[in-house]
Amino acid sequence: GAGVSQTPSNKVTEKGKYVELRCDPISGHTALYWYRQSLGQGPEFLIYFQGTGAADDSGLPNDRFFAVRPEGSVSTLKIQRTERGDSAVYLCASRQGTSSGGELFFGEGSRLTVL
Amino acid sequence: QKEVEQNSGPLSVPEGAIASLNCTYSDRGSQSFFWYRQYSGKSPELIMFIYSNGDKEDGRFTAQLNKASQYVSLLIRDSQPSDSATYLCAVKGGATNKLIFGTGTLLAVQP
Numbered sequence: 634g635a636g637v638s639q640t641p642s643n644k645v646t647e648k649g650k651y652v653e654l655r656c657d658p659i660s661g662h663t664a665l666y667w668y669r670q671s672l673g674q675g676p677e678f679l680i681y682f683q684g685t686g687a688a689d690d691s692g693l694p695n696d697r698f699f700a701v702r703p704e705g706s707v708s709t710l711k712i713q714r715t716e717r718g719d720s721a722v723y724l725c726a727s728r729q730g731t732s733s734g735g736e737l738f739f740g741e742g743s744r745l746t747v748l
Numbered sequence: 749q750k751e752v753e754q755n756s757g758p759l760s761v762p763e764g765a766i767a768s769l770n771c772t773y774s775d776r777g778s779q780s781f782f783w784y785r786q787y788s789g790k791s792p793e794l795i796m797f798i799y800s801n802g803d804k805e806d807g808r809f810t811a812q813l814n815k816a817s818q819y820v821s822l823l824i825r826d827s828q829p830s831d832s833a834t835y836l837c838a839v840k841g842g843a844t845n846k847l848i849f850g851t852g853t854l855l856a857v858q859p
Binding site for chain 1 (some may be wrong): 845
């Protein structure tokens with residue numbers, strides 16, 4: 634596709650349930666980022682992939698959060714035993730190449746609401 | 749201390765004025781600095797990036813970087829109501845490609 638695609642755009646779930654959020658980056662972009670954004674806050678870094686491997690997962694808040702990118706393209710963010718505090722917009726972004734430059738292109742986000 | 753700090757605002761300026769947005773960062777090894785604009789309910793989009801000390805101009809936008817003071821700013825000349833948005837400062841550390849965002853400054857341009 635032309636841009637970063639995220640599904641679902643909205644997800645409402647109950648506390649304790651398991652959730653998967655999907656990101657399809659721009660074709661050819663090797664770097665993929667996940668961020669979480671709460672109302673009135675800036676995007677909070679979660680994890681960054683370079684190819685298939687997680688280059689930096691220091692932002693994952695705890696072991697309930699996990700992300701994969703098995704073929705170096707589509708990525709899935711997985712949240713186990715969801716809590717109300719997990720409610721936020723989850724943003725995915727991709728970037729071409731490994732250089733320190735390069736623009737991050739963001740998807741429209743997946744809004745997660747945990748009841 | 750937060751890694752990237754911004755005044756949350758709102759910053760209100762009249763149409764046609766210069767809007768000045770500021771950002772400080774804590775990691776002295778940071779090498780790349782970005783300004784993103786985010787309209788309400790939308791995702792961030794890149795306005796400018798800067799790597800070297802000094803000024804960088806692009807149309808009505810000027811980014812300024814002072815590494816000694818660990819300070820980045822964005823000037824918007826001839827502000828328009830369509831510039832009303834949240835402006836996010838983002839910093840990439842020297843040792844990683846992780847991009848850290850500030851909380852953003854809400855800019856309101858009054859017609």
